[in-house]
Amino acid sequence: xxxxxxxxxxxxxxxxxxxxxxxxxxxxxxxxxxxxxxxxxxxxxxxxxxxxxxxxxxxxxxxxxxxxxxxxxxxxxxxxxxxxxx
Amino acid sequence: xxxxxxxxxxxxxxxxxxxxxxxxxxxxxxxxxxxxxxxxxxxxxxxxxxxxxxxxxxxxxxxxxxxxxxxxxxxxxxxxxxxxxxxxxxxxxxxxxxxxxxxxxxxxxxxxxxxxxxxxxxxxxxxxxxxxxxxxxxxxxxxxxxxxxxxxxxxxxxxxxxxxxxxxxxxxxxxxxxxxxxxxxxxxxxxxxxxxxx
Numbered sequence: 001x002x003x004x005x006x007x008x009x010x011x012x013x014x015x016x017x018x019x020x021x022x023x024x025x026x027x028x029x030x031x032x033x034x035x036x037x038x039x040x041x042x043x044x045x046x047x048x049x050x051x052x053x054x055x056x057x058x059x060x061x062x063x064x065x066x067x068x069x070x071x072x073x074x075x076x077x078x079x080x081x082x083x084x085x086x
Numbered sequence: 087x088x089x090x091x092x093x094x095x096x097x098x099x100x101x102x103x104x105x106x107x108x109x110x111x112x113x114x115x116x117x118x119x120x121x122x123x124x125x126x127x128x129x130x131x132x133x134x135x136x137x138x139x140x141x142x143x144x145x146x147x148x149x150x151x152x153x154x155x156x157x158x159x160x161x162x163x164x165x166x167x168x169x170x171x172x173x174x175x176x177x178x179x180x181x182x183x184x185x186x187x188x189x190x191x192x193x194x195x196x197x198x199x200x201x202x203x204x205x206x207x208x209x210x211x212x213x214x215x216x217x218x219x220x221x222x223x224x225x226x227x228x229x230x231x232x233x234x235x236x237x238x239x240x241x242x243x244x245x246x247x248x249x250x251x252x253x254x255x256x257x258x259x260x261x262x263x264x265x266x267x268x269x270x271x272x273x274x275x276x277x278x279x280x281x282x283x284x
Contacts (some may be wrong), residue, residue, distance in 0.1 A: 034181040060117055063120045067123070077248070085132045085133065
């Protein structure tokens, strides 16, 4: 499960710069370079890729399906009503 | 969020009136920002426990991102600042740009809730971190038009951070420019035919 979650997140490519700790220099760099992302492990993601996997194509439905299949069944969180009131 | 799920006549009227605009925003997030997921409805809400019926047009998004040691090493207020700058501000801009809303006297303000997986939490049962922000119309417009500084804007918001099941309260949030949402493209992502992202 862990790898699936990580893979999905990586595919979406929204990541922060890798590093051992966040020094002020790294922090400044992170702020300045907002388009550094994980490369993504497309091979483990069920996509409509071409046969070689070199030209991955992701549709919104692929994302939705993966989210449905891989998302956690349970999370530790507050009730929505504690955050916002309808 | 369906009209009848809003708890007061004022909220229901707003939801009915602006349904097309909210559906359009929902469609934009769904197709153009696939790394965000709208949670718990998009509609006209108010802060918890507030008895006065001041309505905020509100969006709650879950941001999915790859685990990263640098992010995990940041103090929690920096993490929250990063997430709000990256995802919260663009959502505020979208809400504030919804046609007709700004001038509507029944709308009190704007609300954005951003949630993400707490770094280092148990992947089997992840802990969510949530930052909720409520702000009035005038100050939000001033902030977005850069006539109010970010610190002054933050100071005037109702801002609450949640760590798992615990309400932490207010954090010293910073806001800075982040063009991620406007520039990032998911590798290989094919936009559905007929959809336009702008």
